[in-house]
Amino acid sequence: MRRFYWGLVLVPLAILAVLYLYPLGTVLWLSVTEPRPGLQNFARLTESAALQRILWNTARISIITTVVALIAGYAIAYALVHMQGTRRTIMLAGLLASFWLSVLIRSFAWLTLLQSRGVINSSLMGIGVIDAPLPLVRNEFGVILGMVHYMIPYAALPIFASMASMDQRLVPAARSLGAGGWQAFRRVFLPLSLPGVLSAAVLCFIFSLGFYVTPALLGGGRVIMVAEYIAVQIQETLNWGLGTMLATTLLLSVLLLLAAVSRLVDMRTLFGAK
Numbered sequence: 001m002r003r004f005y006w007g008l009v010l011v012p013l014a015i016l017a018v019l020y021l022y023p024l025g026t027v028l029w030l031s032v033t034e035p036r037p038g039l040q041n042f043a044r045l046t047e048s049a050a051l052q053r054i055l056w057n058t059a060r061i062s063i064i065t066t067v068v069a070l071i072a073g074y075a076i077a078y079a080l081v082h083m084q085g086t087r088r089t090i091m092l093a094g095l096l097a098s099f100w101l102s103v104l105i106r107s108f109a110w111l112t113l114l115q116s117r118g119v120i121n122s123s124l125m126g127i128g129v130i131d132a133p134l135p136l137v138r139n140e141f142g143v144i145l146g147m148v149h150y151m152i153p154y155a156a157l158p159i160f161a162s163m164a165s166m167d168q169r170l171v172p173a174a175r176s177l178g179a180g181g182w183q184a185f186r187r188v189f190l191p192l193s194l195p196g197v198l199s200a201a202v203l204c205f206i207f208s209l210g211f212y213v214t215p216a217l218l219g220g221g222r223v224i225m226v227a228e229y230i231a232v233q234i235q236e237t238l239n240w241g242l243g244t245m246l247a248t249t250l251l252l253s254v255l256l257l258l259a260a261v262s263r264l265v266d267m268r269t270l271f272g273a274k
Contacts, residue, residue, distance in 0.1 A: 215228055
């Protein structure tokens with residue numbers, strides 16, 4: 001029986017090693033061996049102003065996306081936790097249904113809405129609100145809007161789970177003791193929901209760092225994030241050393257972020273394992 005259990009564990013680990021760890025190790029190896037052995041690829045992070053600009057753009061857009069998604073997700077989760085019955089079921093089903101749409105379809109939908117002759121600009125010009133199309137796409141605004149739209153469910157669901165696990169009698173108890181509505185929310189409800197907010201922030205930021213399709217389509221080549229730049233280096237210029245170095249840097253950044261967060265909270269609690 002013990003051998004059977006070990007087989008159940010070792011077989012998935014072997015598959016994981018072949019399909020994931022080996023390619024990952026290859027990427028790490030190429031980052032320090034192409035075009036020649038050494039750390040010259042990583043040295044370009046401090047020497048190249050273009051690389052620094054791309055990394056800064058990626059970090060800034062990811063932070064903005066995370067903050068906006070958290071605000072929208074918190075509002076949705078707050079509404080969900082205070083709904084009952086059919087209304088909660090319908091709203092939750094609508095939130096979950098968004099996972100069925102691929103990021104490519106979402107990006108093309110936003111492109112249709114936001115482009116110069118899209119639905120929004122055509123409607124505003126048709127009713128006389130504007131005389132010329134607004135620059136809603138092929139810039140940071142369009143990229144952030146598309147990314148926020150994709151990340152809202154990832155923000156709302158962890159926050160909702162945290163809120164739903166709270167004792168819902170605490171806020172009425174605070175109100176009965178003389179606290180106002182805002183005071184009860186700020187001193188009771190908000191602190192108790194912070195674990196969900198933190199887990200949602202980590203998820204949104206990590207996902208945002210690796211966005212590729214949305215910036216490529218809605219940015220129109222004018223807003224370059226690190227994932228798109230990696231794809232260009234590997235698929236078009238065949239600069240494997242630089243591309244794998246950036247991929248390694250992105251991976252290490254995520255691991256360092258998780259390590260920093262783990263110093264503040266228990267990661268098992270953060271992701272719902274405890």
